[in-house]
Amino acid sequence: MIRVLLADDEAMIRAGVAAILASDEEIEVVAEAPDGAEAVALAQAHRPDVALLDIRMPRMDGLAAAAEIRRTVPGTAVSMLTTFDEDEYVMRALAEGANGFMLKAADPREFVIGVRALAEGAAFLSPRIAQRVIAKMGAAGLTRRTPGLDRIGVLTPREQEVLGLLGEGLSNHDIAGRLFLSEGTVKGYVSAILTRLGLQNRVQAAILAYESGLVTRP
Template identity: 60%
Template sequence: MVVRVVLADDEGLVRAGLRSILTSAADIEVVAEAEDGLEAIELIRRHRPDVALLDVQMPRLDGLGAMSAIRAASPDTALIVLTTFLEDEYIADALNEGALGFMLKATSPRELIDGVRAVADGAAYLSPKVAKRVIAGPGARRMSREATARELTAALSDRERTILGLLAAGLSNAELADRMHLAEGTIKSYVSTLLTRLGVKNRVQAAIIGYEAGLVRE
């Protein structure tokens, strides 16, 4: 399967670099480029890409501000926020708006390609520095989150806990189906149920809970 991507960044050199990196992979095609959030919404509505890479800071409308309109226009497009700035507010806003990925512009070409492939396949993807920022933090706050995560997951069935642990480890729906010997449609139903039971909006938030609850096995 070829992963179709729309890029949105107000800097032409950045867009050219991203395009060069992504199209070096035989299974990724950049179908359009936008200079701001408003143009991104229109191009995504027109092309219905598998993945959209959105810069945080753009003129007229930034990446975070465009996300709800993009999800309404093309619900099946997976969103990755790509930014220079590692700030908690940006990360929280992106995840709350439904981003499946949050990556830094300083990421390696291989990580960028892996991240696009992962979200296109339905998995969540955070750059390692972002994941550390989300999961770590002051000791008291981290312990409180971990206690809450354990409480939330205690009510899940054994199978749900297993699926959540694998989701938190970064497996896509297809990989989960293969690992659990279940149909992919069944996995999607489990994931949807997990999001509801955990009270979260997307896979990234569910993955964080699974990680903090200690469900990821090394």
């Protein structure tokens, strides 16, 4: 069973997302919070597999709550819930190591797919969010193919192959199947990639995969 914490200051949003997740018999919403401070407390009490946090919440916003959950409950994957007018917050969350981003107005199936991916150790970016993040990085002059290629030059060909699959949003299980490797071997590759490139998590690795041209489509 995948255990989920859901935090949003709008009761209707919490009810809607919870109902969507309840459609999957392997997902259980174990706690709901109306603000960031309560979300942190509930995460520490329940230790969920996945925490879905609205970015804008009272008492403690989603970014601060995400940082505190990552610090005190490192086994919990954190995804931000966002809307299109919050690009600046998305970029900040990415820099601080969020595991995923989900768009509130997205196809409901994305919530189930995203939660499953996060629980399996993969990153998950709503495709529309991924497009905006990458476009914004490009507009800011951060997405440049040559620097990206320079960074991944320290990786072996196999590690670059794994990085490209990370960029496609594949879990360790899926990568293992694609490359005919064991999941333990893939986990070792992922850990080595993050360490050698100085990245915090798979989301940042996915962005670098786009920057370097290993993946060309969100």
